[in-house]
Amino acid sequence: MAGEQRANPFGNLGRFKPKTPEPAEPDQSASVKTAAERTGFQSREAPVKKKRRGRRSGRTRAFTTKMTPDYHDLVYRLADGEVDGRERLVSEVIEQALDALMRELGAERAG
Amino acid sequence: MPVIVLASPKGGVGKSTTALVLGTTLAERGAAVTVIDADPNQPIVGWAALPGVPQALDVVSCTSEKEIIPAIKEAAARTPFVIVDLEGTANLLVAYAISRADLVIVPTQGSHLDGKEAAKAIQLVKEQEEYLGRTIPFAVVITRTSAAIRPKTLQHVEQLLRDAGIPMFRTQMLDREPFRAVFSIGGSLENLPQREVSTRDAAIANAEAFASELLEKLDDIAGAEGGPENGADGEEAA
Numbered sequence: 001m002a003g004e005q006r007a008n009p010f011g012n013l014g015r016f017k018p019k020t021p022e023p024a025e026p027d028q029s030a031s032v033k034t035a036a037e038r039t040g041f042q043s044r045e046a047p048v049k050k051k052r053r054g055r056r057s058g059r060t061r062a063f064t065t066k067m068t069p070d071y072h073d074l075v076y077r078l079a080d081g082e083v084d085g086r087e088r089l090v091s092e093v094i095e096q097a098l099d100a101l102m103r104e105l106g107a108e109r110a111g
Numbered sequence: 112m113p114v115i116v117l118a119s120p121k122g123g124v125g126k127s128t129t130a131l132v133l134g135t136t137l138a139e140r141g142a143a144v145t146v147i148d149a150d151p152n153q154p155i156v157g158w159a160a161l162p163g164v165p166q167a168l169d170v171v172s173c174t175s176e177k178e179i180i181p182a183i184k185e186a187a188a189r190t191p192f193v194i195v196d197l198e199g200t201a202n203l204l205v206a207y208a209i210s211r212a213d214l215v216i217v218p219t220q221g222s223h224l225d226g227k228e229a230a231k232a233i234q235l236v237k238e239q240e241e242y243l244g245r246t247i248p249f250a251v252v253i254t255r256t257s258a259a260i261r262p263k264t265l266q267h268v269e270q271l272l273r274d275a276g277i278p279m280f281r282t283q284m285l286d287r288e289p290f291r292a293v294f295s296i297g298g299s300l301e302n303l304p305q306r307e308v309s310t311r312d313a314a315i316a317n318a319e320a321f322a323s324e325l326l327e328k329l330d331d332i333a334g335a336e337g338g339p340e341n342g343a344d345g346e347e348a349a
Contacts, residue, residue, distance in 0.1 A: 009323035010140035016112050016191035016329070018143075021184070028210060029180075031242040036206030039235045041120075043203040045176055 059091050113329050114183055114193045116212040118235075121228035122199030125218045125254035127154040128290050129321075130196035135299035136322040137192055138168035145169045145186035149179060149208060150198040154294065163298020176204045183211045201231060209239055214325075214332060215249035218284070221256060221265030226272070233277065248332050251277055252321070254284040258313070280328075282321040289314035 036042070067075070075094070081087040088096070102109050115133070117126040127150065134146045134155075144167060148155040151174045159170040169190065173182040179195075186193045195208045209215055215236050219229035229251060236249045251272055256265060272279055284290070289300050289308045296303060300315045308314075 009319075009326055010137075010142075013137070013140060013142040013191075013326075016142065018189055018191050019112055019184075019187040021188045028243055029207070032206050032210045032239060033203060035238040035242040036203050036235065039201075039231065039238050041201045041203055041206050041235055043176060044200070045203075 055089070057089050057091060063091075063094070112187075112191060112333070113213045114187055114195065114211055115325070116195040116197065116208045116215050117218060118197050118205050118209060118215055118232045119199060119217050119219060119225075119229055120201040120205070120231050121219070121225055124199065124220055124225055124228075125284055126150075126199060127196050128294075129216065129218050129252065129254065129284055130194050131155055131158060131293060132284070132290060132300070132318045133322055133325065134168055134192075134194050135165055135293070135301075136318045138165040139299050139301055140322075141167065142192050143167045143169075143190040144192040144194060145171055145190045147171045147173050147179075147182055147186060147193065147195045149173050149204060150196055152198070155196055158294055158297060161297025163296075163302045165299055174198075174204070176202075176207060179204055179207045180211055183208065187211075201235075205232075206235060206239065209236055209247065210243060212247055212249075214328060215247060216280075216325075217249060217251045218254045219251055219268075221253055221262065221268050223264070223268060226268045248328070249278065250280055250328060252280040252282070252284060255286040256283045258285050258287075280321065280324055282317070282324050284321060285314075285317050287314040287317060 033043075075090060077083055078093045079088050079090050099109070117130050119126060130146055131154075134144045138144045146155050146168065148170060153172060153174075155170055156172045158164075164170070169186075171182060171186060173179050183193060183195060195212075197205050197208055215232070217229045217232045219225045233249060233251075236247050240247050253265070253269065269279075287310055289303055289311045292303055292308045293300060296307075300311060300318055303311045305311050
């Protein structure tokens with residue numbers, strides 16, 4: 001119709017603003033995951049596999065011991081290069097730690 | 112303000128088409144929009160590699176469960192509109208995206224098979240509302256309908272949705288050639304050559320009607336939440 005004015009629904013898009021980043025929010029991922037699993041929505045991502053540390057080293061003696069969780073993690077962080085960027089075998093971590101202890105004690109390594 | 116998530120565990124119901132049409136329609140009319148392509152098939156990333164992407168539209172790829180929430184937060188702090196296109200499967204990434212949504216759009220075709228899949232997405236929204244302790248607004252949009260005929264099955268599905276009190280878009284996304292053509296030619300509906308896509312203007316009208324109804328819904332949601340960032344005064348940010 002001549003002279004009829006229609007509202008423009010896109011004339012005022014500026015009323016929508018970016019969100020203000022919120023301060024640290026509680027992590028709700030566990031709740032989301034539970035709700036998802038209850039309705040059949042499952043993760044499709046493969047669980048992260050632990051790195052293989054199985055390269056041949058020429059060492060032949062097994063060494064098994066119990067450690068506190070903190071020192072256990074430290075051994076693997078050192079082995080994975082997370083401390084200084086250099087990857088080592090677990091056996092090398094222990095060897096280098098023993099060498100350092102011997103140096104501190106001022107003792108000579110036998111053999 | 113709005114994070115709009117398109118979700119349905121059924122593939123081929125028009126999630127990516129609806130996401131792209133919405134994104135380009137808003138961007139062509141001056142709104143800054145980020146579309147997060149969270150579908151491993153990357154349909155919208157593929158579209159963005161073609162020429163004609165509107166200047167106000169940014170496409171971000173994110174298909175990782177761990178990274179989807181930070182990606183949505185980052186986009187929402189940068190642009191007023193964030194549209195998340197998800198893969199058509201029932202996976203955890205869908206759930207994480209829905210947890211950050213201001214509105215979940217559930218596209219479905221007018222068949223019982225599709226309707227059943229849409230119900231799964233709605234069930235997930237409801238379950239999350241309970242676990243997260245907040246309302247997650249959602250609405251179903253019927254897609255790929257014919258402009259000429261309204262089959263009985265479609266009418267029955269619409270009736271079932273209405274009877275179940277499911278919020279719905281009045282506007283349906285019609286099965287229009289231009290909605291497919293943008294994925295092969297690139298750009299927005301407005302840039303499609305009329306001589307190649309004869310129903311372009313009808314598709315633009317459909318897209319505008321849908322986007323306009325979306326804005327209405329967002330205003331209703333904002334009103335219900337008590338006047339948030341998109342205040343009713345409508346003044347531009349300084």
